[in-house]
Amino acid sequence: MDWVRLLSRLLQAESLPGQEGEAAGLLLEALKGMGLEARLDEAGNVEALLGEREPEVVLAGHLDVVPPGDPARWPHPQGAVAEGAVWGRGAVDMKGPLVAMLLALEALKERPLRGRVRFLAVVQEEVGGLGSRYAAERLSPLAFLLGEPSSRRLMRGHRGRAEVWADFEGEEAHAALSGPENPLFDLAEYLLALRELPLPQGVKLTPTRVDTYPGARNQTPGVARLYLDLRYEPEADLDGLLAALRTLGRASVYVPEEERASGEVRMTLPALWPPYRLPGDHPLLLAALRALGQEEAGFWPFTTDAPYLGAKAPVLGYGPGDPGLAHTPKEHIPLAEVEAAGREYALLVEALWSAA
The missing domain is CATH 3.30.70.360 (Alpha-Beta Plaits)
Structure with missing residues (x-):
């Protein structure tokens, strides 16, 4: 998989909330190219499964982005590869993390599987979480790994x-x-x-x-x-x-x-994005911290899909990229950061399987 080209194309696909189709198509093409069965659910979420037996860990993220704004304010065009990074709206929030998850799937395919891993890229996170709310209704995994940017630090929640x-x-x-x-x-x-x-x-x-x-x-x-x-x-x-x-x-x-x-799904959503907090002594969180060699999990400064997913299973946050760059005209993600996150997503999935 030429993941740099894929990420560049994903950033050029604008994918505002309700307009995620082009980005979803690119991910479907990439997943099928990896030999995985991939599909769109009724809401337009992208989904693929590797492995068959439980426990299941879900690598979760979102397809939609906020508008890029005035092109003149960006130092590089959308999707440009420059200065060792890929630039554009969604680089860290959160198409870069989605591509890192695909790298993790590639790595896990070559190893003995002690469980299964589901890839889930949802729609409309930026406007109330329709995609994750819909997907969570039918999923019951061991845990979700939510890929919002965190500079590769483990996160356990956020304010509402x-x-x-x-x-x-x-x-x-x-x-x-x-x-x-x-x-x-x-x-x-x-x-x-x-x-x-x-x-x-x-x-x-x-x-x-x-x-x-x-x-x-x-x-x-x-x-x-x-x-x-x-x-x-x-x-x-x-x-x-x-x-x-x-x-x-x-x-x-x-x-x-x-x-x-979105798609066949209709929802009435309040302008309310709930808080989420996984207990600091949760066994899966402690296993993930040990796997990464980190001492303590942090909290995101922004809201995420964690509350909707967390109604079904614990949510552990981890993503490449500086969260301070999200929603700015300087948004970019270093290539080395994506590659490192791909390795660490695979490590986290295996650590969670072992802790089940």
């Missing part, structure tokens, strides 16, 4: 995130004839009260945006909407926090929902 909307109702009127029912004043008072709200330990709440509807600049709005970014630990009382936010002023406070679809 929610998008909270606060709507302030007013009266639409021409600005020259407007009355007192301007919701922007209510919004301003709410922000001042929010600044004084005591937050529980482990909770961060950040106002990020305001929109008005209908949106004309010479009209008082019928609705002013405040967007709040909420980050929270597993112990947080989310319902209690939302209740507190509703007491701060005349606002309708809620977590919005969105209809998502």
Whole structure:
């Protein structure tokens, strides 16, 4: 397998959420070229299986990426191989890790198999996790190895995130004839009260945006909407926090929902990305740490598909690439990092089989 060319082509396949088909086709072609049976499930997830007997370990990642933005801001074109690395949106988040998983499958094919390994590349991670939610419904493995970038450090979870909307109702009127029912004043008072709200330990709440509807600049709005970014630990009382936010002023406070679809699958998903935390003394985590020669697992600074997969089996995070480069115009992954991760994914799979 010419994995460098494959990664370059994957980065040139834009694969925004809901548009993962081209990238999925490239992975299917590569997996079949390795002699594996590969398929798309009903949601458009790519799946392949190596080995037959249990225990099963799943190498999991996602196909979709955020938009690359202005090409002029990138030092190299999408998919370019330069400075010992492959450049482009998705290099670390997370097509580089997916290719490293294929290298692991190639290595494991040449060894005695003490279990089976499933490759799973899901759709729509960036917008609520439809692909992983659907796949997890039918899988019951020993563990998932989730390949989000971690600079090849083992990870055991992350904080949760929610998008909270606060709507302030007013009266639409021409600005020259407007009355007192301007919701922007209510919004301003709410922000001042929010600044004084005591937050529980482990909770961060950040106002990020305001929109008005209908949106004309010479009209008082019928609705002013405040967007709040909420980050929270597993112990947080989310319902209690939302209740507190509703007491701060005349606002309708809620977590919005969105209809998502892929292939034959339809879901209504809240703007809520739950936290995940694998216990630090979990036997599989300890076995993985020993295999890598690492002392302690860390936590990702961002949310992942771990909560949806973790409802079925423990999730251990490990991926090549600097997570600080994700979603930036400097995103790239060193070739040596991909190769090293391929070896270590194989090592981790075998360590988990042995620990079962």
